[in-house]
Amino acid sequence: MDNQTQVSEFILLGLSGQPLQRQVLFSLSFSLYLIGCLGNLLTILAIISDPHLHSPMYFFLSNLSLLDICFTSTTIPRMLVNHLCGLTTISFAACLAQMYFSITFGAADSILLSAMAYDRYLAICCPLHYTTIMSILRCVLLVGIPWISANLLSMIHTILMSRLSFCTNRIPHFFCELNILIKLSCSDTQVNEMLVLVLGGPVVLISLGCIMASYTPIAVAVWKVPSARGKWKAFSTCGSHLCVVCLFYGTIIGVYINPSSTHTPQKDMVATVMYTMVTPMLNPFIYSLRNRDLKGALRKLLLSRYHCSQPL
Structure with missing residues (x-):
């Protein structure tokens, strides 16, 4: 207990300590x-610009794309800037803010x-009442x-984390991840660990239960x-969503729901990269490649921008 201190900043060790691996991972992370x-932004613009896509399904899809942009922008830009500038430190307040927004999104x-x-359940199983049920207010x-529940959940974790003391300020990760910070603390973290399961478990399990029930x-x-x-037509409207669900929940469960005894730094790092970089990058392609209306809207958007850029 005498060695506990309230650190003022943390050192993010990143994805790898090898210079060559760091360069490769930097290029890969920047590309992803x-x-x-770009893919999520084009999806949002295509949905906004095409009146035929102003329906509940695409309203939810545009919000998912916005969340993906916010989610990746919480962690990746800081990692890229730190790598370019050679600075790996992050202040305690900035670390808590990064953790807060990553949990929220x-x-x-x-x-x-x-x-x-x-929404897909109502569209397929209750098509005659779909328009009435999915009103603007319900959407x-x-x-x-x-948004509201995620902010409340994140606020609880952030307040509890701010009360902990840390023996080391070296974070073996590329961002301030909740489980990693708990492991670095010298304080009693039983409440924090319990709330990861008590609060995080229902978010994942209830959401998965609702998806299965739908x-x-x-x-x-x-x-x-x-x-x-x-x-095939009925399945194609749901196949894209199912692919995204499997990618997202598979990695989230691997990091947060499994017992801590099964965790290894390598497995956690791979799973974190999957749900923070790979899944948000794949989402717009999964939806656009399997959706004829969205592909048409994207094509019209790109062609209109191309014609506007041509000189008269």
């Missing part, structure tokens, strides 16, 4: 971040995916709940469709 932000992403599954509510009747309804073409 640039592609992900990650948790909101998780809850929003369950809202999107509910705003289904988007607002993830897709079970969807699978039954699709199975009853007589024609193979009809089945």
Whole structure:
């Protein structure tokens, strides 16, 4: 207890300590971040610019793209700047802020995916009442709940983290991740560790339960469709969402829900890279490649920008 101190700054050790590996990982991280932000931004612009896409499904998709941009922008730019400038330090306040926003956007992403599954359930199983049920007010509510609940969850973790003392300020990661900071503390972290499961577990498990509850009747309804073409059309509206769900929840469960005894720094790092870089980058491509309307809107958006840039 005598060795506990309240550190004023942390040192982020990054993805690797080898210079050559750091250069390769920097190039890869920059490429993933640039592609992900560009893809998600184009998705948002395409949905806004095309009146045919002003429907609940695309409203949720545009919010998911916004969350992905915010989520990656919380961690990746700081890592890239630190690498370029040779500075690996981050102040205690900035570290807590980074942790706060990463939890907020990650948790909101998780809850929003369950809202999107509910939207697909109504569209396929209750098509006659879909427009009535999915009113503007309900859509705003289904988007607002993830933001509000995620901020409350993140606030609790951040307040508890600010009360801890740390024996070391060296973080073996590329950003201030909740579990890593808990492991670095010399204080009693039983409450923090318990709340990771008590608060984080329901966010993931309830969201997954809602998704399964939504897709079970969807699978039954699709199975009853007589024609193979009809089945494929119904499945194609949900296949993209299912791919995103598997990518996102698979990595989140691997990092936060598994027992701490099964964790290793290498596994945690790979899983974190997956849900902070790879999944947000893949989301717009998964949705656009499997959605004819969105591909058409993206094509029109890019062509209009191209014609506007041509000299008269």
